[in-house]
Amino acid sequence: MQDQDNRELATECSQVDPYILHLQKCLSNIHKVIQKTNDILCSISHPSVCSEVLLSSRGTDYISEVLEVYRISKRIEGGMKTLHLDYDSLQLALRDIELSWNNLQAFLSLCPCVLQMLPPPSSLDYKVKGTSSDPVCCLKRCCGVCLLEEEPLGGESVDNMLMHGGHLYHPSCANFWLNCIDSNLPVLSCHKNCCLYAPS
Template identity: 60%
Template sequence: MAIEPSGLDACTAHLKTCLKNIHQVIQKANEILCSISQPSVCSEVLQSSRGADYISGVVEVYRLSKRMEGGMRTRNIDCERLRLVLRDIELSWNNLQAFLSICPSLLQALPSQSALEDVAEGVFSDSSPCLQSCCGVCLLDRSVEKLSSEEKNCMINIGGRLYHPSCANFWLHCVDSTLPNLACHSNCSACVKLNKDEL
């Protein structure tokens, strides 16, 4: 069962908005590092505690884009507009890694590309997973995430929706002051059961 057209449009708009903001954050990091003319000064900035914290935050933003890729795979969302934004994110990320190469200790501290790609692994399915069981931002269903049980259990419930803390944090600080709450498809058996239980 695929997501209904109106639900697909809402999911696509949601994903595009978030991915564009992710791209802006990574692009801004590139602009900041590019504005430092001396490699030695750039290395000094990156090795400072504030610089390392900043890059750590940018890495977490990039990780969110990979989770969103996984959410798209899980929901069989394949849209040219989203592929273009994901491509732009990858180009900006690769460019940022080139800057980080002047600071090998920081580059080594980054998660491996394979670890980041694992986050993007979604499970293709003929059915559309219930939106109530996934993160309201990245749309990745926690049952298909390649995360430890401790990481899966750290999702937070806000207003009856689940969110990864880092996803909710990004959305609230970089997208909108209200967390997203996408409606599930009308044939979702989990939502139908939930609605019956509430009666």
């Protein structure tokens, strides 16, 4: 029933703005990845076994990959600010991701050395330059998955982004999309509020 409601809401929002369906698809799959990790760790009955799993090389690599997926949700949050997309459905999806992430961190607290691998929350704050009255930046300067142009200090710059089919993508965003959503990278047209938008 909830999946049907989500699909109906996604369809309704996509009629308002085609970017909404794209972002909902991303956030929904991010939530699935993090929730699946929670489910896996929750199924381990003994804390000592959970610690052993987390401390193994495969376990730490897996947590690092999940962290990258969570990082994409924070980029999307920044991309939403860039494009001035403030929809309740997207905010609810971000909230669900935060709840699942907080639950995951509770499991990671069983292994302080694994918990220390996580970056401080401030480093995941993808702030966008400018104000809400500024024109929306052109998608040609944004990642085609998270829709974010600006990066935090020490983050991936445009120089580190991949160019594919005339569109930019963060490597981790592209990897997530290809492995968790679709075998083809997304190609969105410029937003109607883009500063360089010229309708055909």
